Structure formats: structure tokens, C-alpha cells
Amino acid sequence: MWLAGLVKNNVKGGNGGVGSLLVRYMSRTRAVNVRKINPKVPIPEAKSIASSLYDLIKQRGPLTVPNTWTLAQEAGIGGLNSKTHMKIMLKWMRGRKLLKLFCNQVGSNKKFLHCTLPEEPQTEQLESLPEPVLQTKKKPSAKRKKKTKK
Numbered sequence: 340m341w342l343a344g345l346v347k348n349n350v351k352g353g354n355g356g357v358g359s360l361l362v363r364y365m366s367r368t369r370a371v372n373v374r375k376i377n378p379k380v381p382i383p384e385a386k387s388i389a390s391s392l393y394d395l396i397k398q399r400g401p402l403t404v405p406n407t408w409t410l411a412q413e414a415g416i417g418g419l420n421s422k423t424h425m426k427i428m429l430k431w432m433r434g435r436k437l438l439k440l441f442c443n444q445v446g447s448n449k450k451f452l453h454c455t456l457p458e459e460p461q462t463e464q465l466e467s468l469p470e471p472v473l474q475t476k477k478k479p480s481a482k483r484k485k486k487t488k489k
Contacts, residue, residue: 373434
């Protein structure tokens with residue numbers, strides 16, 4: 340890992356050394372715990388806004404934040420005060436495992452899309468699939484019969 344790079348740089352006489360690597364490693368800030376995001380509204384209202392946004396994203400497929408905002412305005416989702424508030428709600432929904440954020444890179448441009456997580460498979464589909472039939476051949480035993488002397 341980073342220790343291997345450290346040793347390699349020191350052996351080859353690389354610039355930086357131990358000090359700069361440790362400073363770089365230790366100065367990173369921790370990622371935000373998305374499970375503890377405050378939705379800025381009471382929880383029942385946040386759940387209703389989240390269900391509206393979830394239905395919108397589920398209907399229209401993966402959406403960027405600006406597209407989600409325009410569609411939310413067209414749909415008339417109540418309770419969203421601003422685009423910033425919608426971003427907080429989307430982050431809150433990601434923390435509750437309702438949405439997934441993924442990156443779509445085209446050339447040097449990146450687009451971050453929100454999509455719904457796949458739902459549980461329905462039992463009807465599982466029952467309709469036939470069970471695979473395993474074909475096994477009987478192999479002759481590895482033990483050889485002892486030949487009797489005549």
C-alpha cells in the first residue's frame with residue numbers, strides 16, 4: 340500500500356520522503372456520515388418528500404441533480420424549499436439506502452446520476468424458473484482390482 344510506495348521512494352532517492360507522504364495521508368478529511376444527515380424538516384414530511392422524489396427517479400430513470408430539480412418543480416413536489424434543500428434530501432435518501440449515486444464518465448466530463456436501488460426479487464419470478472438438472476456421470480472407482488496369480 341502506501342508504505343510500499345514510501346520504501347520505493349526512499350530506496351530510489353525519490354523526492355518528498357517520509358514527511359510529505361505522512362502529511363498528505365494524515366491531512367485528509369473524513370467522509371461525511373450520510374446516515375446522520377439532517378433533512379431540515381420534520382421526519383414525516385421528509386418521508387413524504389422522499390417518497391415523491393423516489394417515485395420521480397424511478398419513473399424517469401437515472402437523473403442528474405439539475406434534471407431532478409426541474410422535474411421536481413414540474414411535478415409540484417411540496418416541501419422542497421430550494422435546490423440546496425433537494426440536494427440535502429437526496430443525500431438523506433442515499434444514507435437511508437433508497438438511492439444510489441454513480442458516476443458516468445464521458446471523455447473528460449463526469450456526470451453524477453441518482454438511481455433507485457433494485458428492489459427485492461418477486462417470489463413469482465423465482466417459482467417460475469425451472470430447477471437446473473445436474474448431469475453426473477459415474478466414474479469408475481480409482482481403486483484397481485488386485486490381480487490374482489494363476
